Amino acid sequence: MNAPAAHALRWAACLCVLSIVAVASRAARAQSAPEAAAVYQDRLIGGGTLRPDISAGDYLSTNDSSGLARSVRVDAVASVLSQQGPNAAPTIHENGFVADAQWETAGFGAFSADAAARVGGGADRFVVAGDDRTSFSLHQRDMPFDGGWQADNALGDLNAPLINLARVQQRFMLNSGTLLGAETEWRGPSGVQIVAGGGEPGVFEGIRVPTFQTLGGSTATLGAEWSPAPHLTLGGEYAGARDANIYYQPPTATLLPPEVSNQRISSDTGLLSGAWQDGLTRAQLNIIDGTLDGNSNALGVWADGAYTAGHYTQTFGAFRIDPNLAWGNQLIASDLQGGYYRVGYQSRRWIADFGVDEVRSVSGHGANSTFLNGDARYQLWRDTGIGGVANVLLSSDGSHHAAWSIQGYVDNVNSFGTGRAQLDYADDSQLQDAIATLQQNWALPVGARLATSAGVEHIHSEALPGLPQADSTIVRLAAYGGGDLTSRLSLDGHVQWAQAIQGRAAPSTSADVNLTYQIARSWGLILSFYENRVGSWTPLVVSSPLTPPVPVAVPTQGQSGFFLTLRYQQARGSHFVPLGGAPGAGSGRLTGVVYLDANENGRFDASETGAQNVTVILDGRFSTRTDAHGRFDFAAVAAGHHVLTVQTDNLPLPWTLVNQGRTEVDVGTRDRVDVNIGAMRLK
Amino acid sequence: MRRLLLTTTLLLSAFIASHAHAQGFAALVSPPRFEIGGKPGATVRQVVEITNRSGSPSRYRVHTADFLLDANYGVTFHDELMPDSCRRWVAIERPVAELPAGGTIRYRFEVQVPSDAPAGECRFALMVEADEPSLASAGTMRLPIVGRIAVIVYVTVGDAAPQIEVFGPEVVTYNGQRVPAVRVHNAGNAHTRMGGFLTGKDASGRKFDFTPSDLPILPGEVRAVLLTPSTADDQNPTLDFPVTVQGTLEWANQSTPLDERFK
Numbered sequence: 016m017n018a019p020a021a022h023a024l025r026w027a028a029c030l031c032v033l034s035i036v037a038v039a040s041r042a043a044r045a046q047s048a049p050e051a052a053a054v055y056q057d058r059l060i061g062g063g064t065l066r067p068d069i070s071a072g073d074y075l076s077t078n079d080s081s082g083l084a085r086s087v088r089v090d091a092v093a094s095v096l097s098q099q100g101p102n103a104a105p106t107i108h109e110n111g112f113v114a115d116a117q118w119e120t121a122g123f124g125a126f127s128a129d130a131a132a133r134v135g136g137g138a139d140r141f142v143v144a145g146d147d148r149t150s151f152s153l154h155q156r157d158m159p160f161d162g163g164w165q166a167d168n169a170l171g172d173l174n175a176p177l178i179n180l181a182r183v184q185q186r187f188m189l190n191s192g193t194l195l196g197a198e199t200e201w202r203g204p205s206g207v208q209i210v211a212g213g214g215e216p217g218v219f220e221g222i223r224v225p226t227f228q229t230l231g232g233s234t235a236t237l238g239a240e241w242s243p244a245p246h247l248t249l250g251g252e253y254a255g256a257r258d259a260n261i262y263y264q265p266p267t268a269t270l271l272p273p274e275v276s277n278q279r280i281s282s283d284t285g286l287l288s289g290a291w292q293d294g295l296t297r298a299q300l301n302i303i304d305g306t307l308d309g310n311s312n313a314l315g316v317w318a319d320g321a322y323t324a325g326h327y328t329q330t331f332g333a334f335r336i337d338p339n340l341a342w343g344n345q346l347i348a349s350d351l352q353g354g355y356y357r358v359g360y361q362s363r364r365w366i367a368d369f370g371v372d373e374v375r376s377v378s379g380h381g382a383n384s385t386f387l388n389g390d391a392r393y394q395l396w397r398d399t400g401i402g403g404v405a406n407v408l409l410s411s412d413g414s415h416h417a418a419w420s421i422q423g424y425v426d427n428v429n430s431f432g433t434g435r436a437q438l439d440y441a442d443d444s445q446l447q448d449a450i451a452t453l454q455q456n457w458a459l460p461v462g463a464r465l466a467t468s469a470g471v472e473h474i475h476s477e478a479l480p481g482l483p484q485a486d487s488t489i490v491r492l493a494a495y496g497g498g499d500l501t502s503r504l505s506l507d508g509h510v511q512w513a514q515a516i517q518g519r520a521a522p523s524t525s526a527d528v529n530l531t532y533q534i535a536r537s538w539g540l541i542l543s544f545y546e547n548r549v550g551s552w553t554p555l556v557v558s559s560p561l562t563p564p565v566p567v568a569v570p571t572q573g574q575s576g577f578f579l580t581l582r583y584q585q586a587r588g589s590h591f592v593p594l595g596g597a598p599g600a601g602s603g604r605l606t607g608v609v610y611l612d613a614n615e616n617g618r619f620d621a622s623e624t625g626a627q628n629v630t631v632i633l634d635g636r637f638s639t640r641t642d643a644h645g646r647f648d649f650a651a652v653a654a655g656h657h658v659l660t661v662q663t664d665n666l667p668l669p670w671t672l673v674n675q676g677r678t679e680v681d682v683g684t685r686d687r688v689d690v691n692i693g694a695m696r697l698k
Numbered sequence: 699m700r701r702l703l704l705t706t707t708l709l710l711s712a713f714i715a716s717h718a719h720a721q722g723f724a725a726l727v728s729p730p731r732f733e734i735g736g737k738p739g740a741t742v743r744q745v746v747e748i749t750n751r752s753g754s755p756s757r758y759r760v761h762t763a764d765f766l767l768d769a770n771y772g773v774t775f776h777d778e779l780m781p782d783s784c785r786r787w788v789a790i791e792r793p794v795a796e797l798p799a800g801g802t803i804r805y806r807f808e809v810q811v812p813s814d815a816p817a818g819e820c821r822f823a824l825m826v827e828a829d830e831p832s833l834a835s836a837g838t839m840r841l842p843i844v845g846r847i848a849v850i851v852y853v854t855v856g857d858a859a860p861q862i863e864v865f866g867p868e869v870v871t872y873n874g875q876r877v878p879a880v881r882v883h884n885a886g887n888a889h890t891r892m893g894g895f896l897t898g899k900d901a902s903g904r905k906f907d908f909t910p911s912d913l914p915i916l917p918g919e920v921r922a923v924l925l926t927p928s929t930a931d932d933q934n935p936t937l938d939f940p941v942t943v944q945g946t947l948e949w950a951n952q953s954t955p956l957d958e959r960f961k
Contacts, residue, residue, distance in 0.1 A: 053778035057761050058789040060808060065791050068804040325930045362930070363907050364895050397893040397948045461729045461747055462804070499747075502804050536800060687726075 070502035070533060085118035086586035086650050092223045096545070096576030107574070110134055111148075111224040117637045117649075124158035124165075125636040131224050150219065150227040156636045167200040172217070172227040174630070174664040175343065176200050176210035178238040180250040180288040180299070185319045185330055186355060186561050187301070188671060189286070191236070191254075191664050192216055192345045195229050206242030210252070216259050216344050219628040219665070222545060222643050223578050232259030232279060234343040238286070251287045256280060259344035282307045282341040295323035305340055313337035315349065328359045338378050348561055350381045355561065366402075367391035374560045382412040384560040390422075390615075398428040404615075406557040418443035420557040426616065432458035435616060441555040447475040448555040452491075454620050463498030468622035472554065474518075487518030489550075493621035503533045509644060511622065513550055523550025525624075526575075527643060541580040545643075548573035558696060562669040586651040603682040605633070605649040605690065609641050609661055611670050612693030619691045626670070626694060630662040638662075652682050661692060670694040724752035725847060727826050732851040736820070739813035745804045746849055748826055750797035757829035758795045760805065762788050765823045765850065771913055775823055775848060784820035784853070787811060794829060809853050817856035819888040819917060824849040854888050860915070861886030862949050867958040869939065870922055878908070878941055878960035879922040884915045888950075891915070892923045896945035896956060901938040905929070908943050915949075923947075 090113040098107050111133040119125050133148040152171035159165055175191035176198045182189075196214015201207075213235030219225050233256070240250025258279050284305030291298050303315040315336035322329045331354070338350035357370035372386040385408075392402030404422040409415070420441035427434050432455055439450040452470035459465055470491040490513065497507030508528030515522065526546040533539050609626045610619045619625075625645015632638045633649050634657055641647050661676035676692045726749040736742040750756045764780040765773055779785060791806045807824060827846040865881040884890065892915070896908035908925040915921050925943060927935050940961045946953050 055762070055777060055779045055783075055785060057785070057793065059793070060789045060791055060806060063792055065806065067792065067795065068806075069797060070802040363909075394895065396946070396953065397895075460745060462745070499804065502802055 068502045083119040083121065084586070084651060085116070086584070087114065087116040088582065088584040088650075089114045090223075091581045092578060093580075094223065094545075094576060094578040096574045099548070099573040109222055109224050109578075113224055115639055117639070122159070123155065124167075125156050127154045127156070127638040128152065129171075129640050131221070131226060133221075133224055133226060147217075147226050147228050150221075150225050154638050156632075156638070162204065164201060164203040166202075169198045169212075171195065172219070173198055173212075173214075174662055175212045175214075175234060175236050175254070176238070177236075178208055178210055178240045178250045178252050178288075180240050180248060180290055180301075181238070181252055181286060182675065183290070183299070184301075185299075185321065186332060187317055187334070187336075187348060189254075189342045189347060190345045192234065192343055193218060193227070193665065194234055195227060206240070206248060208241070208250070209239045211237045216256070222547075222574075223543075223580065225628055225640075230260040232344065233257050234259055236343065240288075246293050247289070247291050249289045251285065253283070253285050254343040255284070256282045256341070256344040261341075261344050261346060280308055280341060280344060282343065284340065284342055295321070295328075297321045303336070303340060303342075307339040307341050310339045313340045313349070315340055326360050326362050328361075329357070331356045335377065338380075350377050351375065351560070352377050364394045365391070372559050372561055376412075382410045382416075382560070384408060384410040386559045386561075388559070392426075400426040402426070408557050408560070410560070416444060418555075418557045420555070422614075424614070424616075430458075432456045433618070435614070435620075437614060439554075441557055443555060443557070445477050446555055449473045450554060452614075452622070454614075454622065456618060456620070457496075459496075459498065463496070465494065465496030465498075466619070466621040467495075468493040468620055470622070472513075474520075474555075485518060487515050487520045489513050489515050489520060491622065495619065495621040497529075505531045507531065508544075509621075509625075511624075521550050522548065524548045537583055537585050539582040539584075541578075541582060543578040543580065544576075545578060546573075546575035548575070556696070558669065562696070584650065603652055603654055604687040605652045605657065605659075605680065605682055606687065607631075607647055607659075607690035607692060609645045609647065609666075609676070609692045609694065611667075612695055615693075615695055617693060619693065626666055629665045631692075632660045632662065634658055635660065654682055656681050659690060659692065663694075666694050669696050671696075725749065725756070725758060725826060725828075725845070726751050727847045727849060730849060732849070733854075734852070735854045736809055736811040738811050738815045738856060741808050741810045742853060743806065743808045744851075745806055746824060747802055748795060748797070748805050749802040750799060753799050755796065755798050755801075758797065759825075759827050759829045760790060760793060760795055761825050762790065763823045763825050763848070765821070765848070767914070767916065767919075773848075775825065775846075783822070784809075785822050787815075787820060788822060790824070809851075811853070811855055815855050817858040817887060819858050820851075820853040820855060821889070821916075822851055824851060852889060858888040859886050860884050860888050860890035860917070860950050860952075862890065862892075862915070862947075862952070862954075864947065864954060864956070865920075867943075867960045868922065869960050870924065872924060875936060876939060877927070877937070878925045878943055878958075880910075880925070880947070880956070880958070881920060881922050882915065883920045884917050887917050889914045889916045890949040892947060892949050894946045894948040894953065894956075896925060896943050896947070898927075898941055898943035898945075900927075900941045904935070904938075906935065906937070906941075908945070910947060 092111055092113060094109045096107050096109065097105060111131060113131045115129045117125065117127045130151045131149060150172045152169060152173050154169045156167045157165050172193060172195055174193055177189060177191050194214035194216045196212060198212030201209040213233065215229045216232060216234055217227050217229040220228055236252060236254045238250065238252025240248055242248045258281060260279050282305060284303060287302045289300050298320045300318045304312065306312055317332060317334035317336065319332040320330065333354040335352035336349045340347055340349040351374050353372065353374040355370065355372040357368060359368035367390065369389040374384045376383060387407040390402065390404040392400055394400045402424050407419045409417050420439065422437065422439045424435055424437035435454040437452045441448045450470055450472040452468060454468045455466065457465040472489040472491060474487045476485050493511040495509045497505060499505045510526045510528065511524065513523040524546055526544055529541050529543045531539055531541045608619055609629050609631060610623050611626060613623050614620065625641065627641060627643050627645060629641045630638050631641060631647045633652065637649065639647050639649065657680055659678045659680060661672050663672050663675060666672065672692065672694050678690055678692055680688055680690055682688050728747045732744055734742055734744065748758060762785045763775040763777055764783050764785065765775050767773055787809050789808050789810065795803050795805060797803055809820060825846055825848055861884065863883040863885055865883065868879050868881055869876050870879045891912040892910040893912060894910055897905065898908055899905055906927040906929055908927055911924040911926065927937055929935055940959055942959050944957045947956050
């Protein structure tokens with residue numbers, strides 16, 4: 016049977032479960048009721064006295080279908096939060112407005128805007144130099160020009176641009192970092208791409224009302240690439256930083272000494288890259304050269320290859336990167352040389368891959384490491400799969416160290432939904448960490464969803480000089496879900512809780528639970544409970560030495576409290592020209608979550624968290640930023656095939672998305688499609 | 699013949715669906731199917747969401763119907779009670795739902811399983827249709843049409859379960875391609891869908907994965923389950939017969955090994 020036949024068969028199956036049929040009405044009635052007297056009259060619940068549970072209709076149901084597609088959402092946010100921490104104000108407020116909008120123009124491409132502003136009294140969560148109280152970005156995409164040229168432009172809080180060759184990296188990431196500034200990207204015939212951008216580096220902060228805190232200094236980039244021949248692409252890019260801060264520590268935090276948290280760098284770095292690709296076979300050579308803080312010139316060279324044949328995909332490469340290299344104000348893996356090889360196998364029953372990284376220090380001051388990684392998943396039966404992961408890291412920097420971890424799991428589709436039982440064990444010679452976890456994505460009636468996770472973790476740490484030996488046992492519980500309580504009232508939330516039942520360890524809790532009431536079409540009221548308390552431990556993770564260096568992430572003090580949000584959202588023109596659609600096209604809704612897929616099972620589990628303030632792009636034209644849950648929402652999307660990509664620069668390291676999280680999705684007319692995009696740890 | 703019927707059905711559906719939308723029948727119904735369990739003497743309550751996606755208020759007629767699947771998986775709906783119909787167990791919220799533009803009703807229905815109901819499966823369709831026909835233009839003709847959405851409900855009563863008998867190999871022609879198939883009989887009292895992991899080789903020695911078709915097999919039915927071949931590089935290969943297939947056929951919580959040669 017060929018693909019169309021299979022497709023036809025599926026259609027036929029669909030007709031069994033959901034068929035839209037229309038026939039000449041009289042004939043239809045006659046056919047389905049050959050004898051009027053035989054027509055069965057249904058019984059009614061309570062004699063038909065049930066009060067109907069009807070919503071008022073949502074903002075998508077606008078009668079204004081004139082003009083090009085446009086949509087807007089505005090949130091007015093008020094909050095009261097209590098805060099813990101050595102220098103923290105006991106009560107703080109995060110009040111303000113958040114807005115985002117997308118609109119199509121006839122001759123200037125598609126625009127997307129995000130803005131937020133803090134207002135009102137009370138202290139901000141953090142007070143940093145500059146005390147920025149706003150965030151703003153305006154993106155223009157696919158502005159057409161004669162000769163096949165298109166341009167993207169952006170202004171505000173954004174990520175510095177990268178040429179495509181710099182984005183498509185198998186092992187070495189060049190993160191561009193966020194900045195307050197401007198960028199432009201031009202695409203033309205023969206694969207020409209020109210990018211430029213610059214501004215003042217900074218970071219997003221905030222829970223519901225994101226503001227952008229600039230950190231001083233400046234960065235700039237300029238690059239271009241083109242395809243001089245079929246399958247071949249060449250390019251280069253410059254990135255520079257002046258007096259830029261690479262660490263971010265709120266003044267109320269004290270984990271970093273001032274000489275570290277105030278450390279500023281200047282760098283000049285150039286990248287030359289060339290790639291050859293034919294189908295799924297690809298080879299790329301990269302040369303990076305630059306200086307950091309006036310040190311002598313440093314050089315980096317790495318070559319990557321990928322080859323796919325049948326069920327097998329192989330990736331391999333070799334590298335030598337001198338110490339003291341940076342990309343703008345972003346740290347990159349440096350002072351290392353070696354090679355790597357990975358082979359993956361995928362069939363209907365098997366998903367497996369194996370990899371080895373061999374890394375040596377160029378300067379001799381760093382560690383030499385060998386990292387082995389293997390994971391496999393086998394589908395035992397239609398409803399049951401088993402799998403395991405093993406990591407081994409052998410390193411020496413004068414003395415030898417070994418760290419390893421193993422994981423085993425069983426996935427099962429049961430009558431309650433989809434479950435997983437998982438065991439993890441990690442050992443780095445000073446710390447042993449064992450975790451047993453049960454996860455379940457529950458099958459619930461329409462309008463409801465629930466995923467739960469329960470785990471027990473036991474940590475054993477060896478006695479260290481000045482520190483006693485210590486054991487802790489921690490219980491972890493998590494739930495993620497929600498549903499429609501009535502047609503106007505819905506509950507949605509994410510709760511995680513961890514508590515030591517033995518030993519000494521600070522508890523960890525996080526919660527973000529939203530109760531939404533639809534006041535009227537376009538208007539909603541959201542009451543949220545928020546809590547975030549970071550515990551005093553993190554699970555031990557054994558990862559590759561090629562994992563990008565993580566800037567010191569300073570945990571915020573714990574906060575808990577309530578948000579009240581009044582939301583207005585409206586979409587117009589969408590019935591006739593939905594986003595990405597043609598006149599007359601139907602539209603649906605495309606929502607989802609960008610999340611950190613810790614167990615790499617491809618599902619958003621209760622124990623996992625969403626990625627905040629990450630830009631999600633629809634069809635390369637329209638963008639929106641994820642909220643505190645990692646959720647995004649394109650309200651009116653043309654029915655048909657769409658491509659979602661994620662700008663990975665705002666993902667916390669070492670998390671990354673393969674192929675920029677490219678996800679292809681079909682949206683049906685009047686359909687609502689949920690897409691979960693999981694980021695994985697770089698291995 | 700099967701191909702012709704399917705093609706005709708698809709064309710009709712596509713034609714009708716688009717016109718149903720154009721003429722104002724714009725409803726979203728979720729979920730598309732219920733597969734639930736019920737005990738004798740118990741009442742099973744469920745909710746189906748009906749959303750009016752048109753720009754004006756709409757009235758929807760909601761009622762139950764029996765349905766039949768023909769040999770080619772064409773579906774027919776019957777307002778009259780069919781033999782062994784369980785629709786007398788069913789109660790719905792209201793016969794007509796009036797929705798504002800964009801409005802959603804959480805429409806309730808329940809199945810009251812009699813205390814003396816034997817183990818088995820209660821099947822019916824919940825029909826959502828425009829209360830008034832719309833006019834569709836086809837050239838100079840104007841046809842009154844009624845848009846309908848059917849939600850299929852399966853209620854497994856007691857310990858009802860499918861029981862599959864595999865009769866052996868055969869080769870069927872589907873869309874001009876010869877494909878292996880196994881004929882199966884559901885001797886149980888609940889429907890099921892086939893699955894499993896099968897591999898094999900054709901006469902030229904090429905290796906394939908085979909995917910059983912997962913269409914419903916109702917109690918008492920005999921159906922040909924197509925085994926669709928694929929490879930890592932080709933989702934639409936042509937087989938050179940004879941073909942050997944090995945692996946496991948699965949349904950519900952049961953399975954059986956399969957090792958057959960298809961000529």
